[in-house]
Amino acid sequence: MRIAFPLSAFLSVAVACTALPLHAQEPAPHAGQLQTAAVPAVMEKVVDGFIRPGYRHFHSSATALQTSMTSLCAAPSESHVIAAKAAFTEAVKAWGRIEIVRVGPVIEDNRFEHILFYPDRKGLALKQIQGAIASNDESFTKADSLRQKSVAIQGLGALEYVLFGTGADSLPKDKSNFRCLYGAAIAGNVDRMAADLSTLWEQPGGIQDAWKKPGPDNDTFRDAPEAVTGLLGILVHGTETVRDERIETFYKPASSKLAPKQAIFWRSGLTFVSLSANVEGVRDLLTKADVASLLPSDKRSIVSDVSKLADQFINTASSITPDVQLAVTRDEDQAKLQSLLKDSRSMITDLSDKIGGGVGLSAGFSFADGD
Incomplete structure (x- = not known):
């Protein structure tokens, strides 16, 4: 069974990756190139x-x-x-x-x-x-x-x-x-x-091998570009979920939405603990997998930029009042919630556009919204 992502992302992947590997697509202005030789080591990590x-x-x-x-x-x-x-x-x-x-x-x-x-x-x-x-x-x-x-x-x-x-x-x-x-x-x-x-x-020979060994007979990833697309999809959609499904579910100032009892784990006071853990996961996957090695050397600094944004998000989240019902009413905490939205949006843009573009995804490709 092939890896499942939201339909919009799948359509974007199909457009970006049809027939040719990522680095063989017609390059967009300032587009990068996937360092294909690094893919096996990255997927193993x-x-x-x-x-x-x-x-x-x-x-x-x-x-x-x-x-x-x-x-x-x-x-x-x-x-x-x-x-x-x-x-x-x-x-x-x-x-x-x-x-x-x-x-x-x-x-x-x-x-x-x-x-x-x-x-x-x-x-x-x-x-x-x-x-x-x-x-x-x-x-x-x-x-x-x-x-x-x-x-x-x-x-x-x-x-x-x-x-x-x-x-x-x-x-x-x-x-x-x-x-x-x-x-x-x-x-x-x-x-x-x-x-x-x-x-x-x-289990040896199971899902872990499918991820580590892209190839034409692999039902999960047929080649290196597909494997990298799957990896970036996890990173982008994971961050997007934090913003859209976790924060904006209870705090969306653009529409004056304050719904603290819709926040995840609000009864236990673990809302921001959970959000921080999600972003820690994104940061750790990005760094532990050595995603930077997939990028041309002049574009690798973007990985550390995303990591810094993640650290900033985590530090801010940990300083917000654990009681979500109180946090959404306090000016100081509302400013921090705005910061979480801003940092998560920046992470999504950097992951989808800058890292995605750095490995050669076509112009306009976005994991975040399927553009």
């Missing part, structure tokens, strides 16, 4: 230096989360609630870093949605989660049966509600344990998804 370690780390954090939830259910207490919340925070961070890889096994069998169902603009997931907690139906307390139900009630968003939503104050003293057992089942389901993803990427 993408897999071995970023994707596989990322899923391993997510799996270990998910296992720790399941363990902490099981301990909480076995012996409800304030200390066990604190430990479960800390484990949840680590899992959110680990997922945030690898979440940008929205291609390959994670988009098969709805694995992504099993881990994180977001956004939920109509509040359908919330109603289902509240209904599950109120039901006392034992099928919600077992990971195997929970996995067969709606994806909206079995991922990190659902577990956030269990730990931080209305009624969570019952967890340290709830002897009936239904809410906790439901949360433990969610954690078990997330752990299972994380294990599956790590196993699939670790």
